[in-house]
Amino acid sequence: MSDTDTSTAETDDREFVRDTRYITSRVTRDGRDGYPVEAGRYRLIAARACPWANRAIIVRRLLGLEDAISMGLCGPTHDERSWTFDLDPGGVDPVLGYERLQQAYFARFPDYPRGITVPALVDVPSRAVATNDYAQLTLDFSTEWAEFHRHGAPELYPERLRGEMDELMVAVYRDVNNGVYRCGFAGSQRSYDHAYARLWERLDWLENRLADQRYLMGEAITEADVRLFTTLARFDPVYHGHFKCNRQKLSELPVLWAYARDLFQTPGFGDTVDFAQIKRHYYVVHTGVNPTRIVPAGPDLANWLSPHYREQLGGRPFGDGTPPGAPRPAEIVPAEHWAPLPPAW
Known part of the structure; x- marks a missing residue:
């Protein structure tokens, strides 16, 4: 998530209001939204700076999903357009071939009107974002991705x-x-x-x-x-x-x-x-x-x-x-x- 994107809003005389209209499609075992659970198919795009993305990094690691879900990391700063892959050689994500996370959003929604947020789960074959619903994403890591948990993974959502x-x-x-x-x-x-x-x-x-x-x-x-x-x-x-x-x-x-x-x-x-x-x-x-x-x-x-x-x-x-x-x-x-x-x- 970003705090200067259009995913957030602030006014001169009112309280801060966060735009919580995320991409609500999910990656599930039955693939009902068009995104079935499949090892190696998705890439978690995160940023260590962001607390919302840090959640996904922690849960992925605790559950041992590293082999099933690859991870790309954006740098800590960004402009009004998007998080960028400036930590990677040449400033390009080595799997997606993108310079900006925005490109993955536009690959699915060419006129995407809201903030380009992390974490985002990107469908690698289409190079398009599958979901950026960060709260549901980590719960799905615990439930929908159970087949790929490491031996001894904790039960994070009992x-x-x-x-x-x-x-x-x-x-x-x-x-x-x-x-x-x-x-x-x-x-x-x-x-x-x-x-x-x-x-x-x-x-x-x-x-x-x-x-x-x-x-x-x-x-x-x-x-x-x-x-x-x-x-x-x-x-x-x-x-x-x-x-x-x-x-x-x-x-x-x-x-x-x-x-x-x-x-x-x-x-x-x-x-x-x-x-x-x-x-x-x-x-x-x-x-x-x-x-x-x-x-x-x-x-x-x-x-x-x-x-x-x-x-x-x-x-x-x-x-x-x-x-x-x-x-x-x-x-x-x-x-x-x-x-x-x-x-x-």
């Missing part, structure tokens, strides 16, 4: 918990995931104050919920944790100052800070986070918020590796499953872009 999980994820999206944007892009003091109050009310609620249980749904990681984590990982480097979410830093919230570090130090989470790209995206692209495009040097990120002691709450991070293996060599985040992780990672 059927017995879906009712409560869905309600929780809606609340977290409204007040936290999108809530930070409603603060940062508020068009008036009144809309900012309202968004700020909702954000901190929900963060306090989450602080209480997680005080006595290791993860949002109990003893094992679920998609709900993935969705909250990508916002928490960006909180101190970006949202606290850039988006004026500054009642406290994440590192000043004892429970949420320990919870976030617990996840960061879990294989599949921290090893997908690129703090350098995150900061560059927000501070360079959001010229309405940061017209100088100066990227701050801080904060110090080494504290992400400090002990969290959440294991004292018990639980099994992957439930009956196992941790994912090391990242693919081509998908390793450059060491200089993040706090260094233990050698085993």
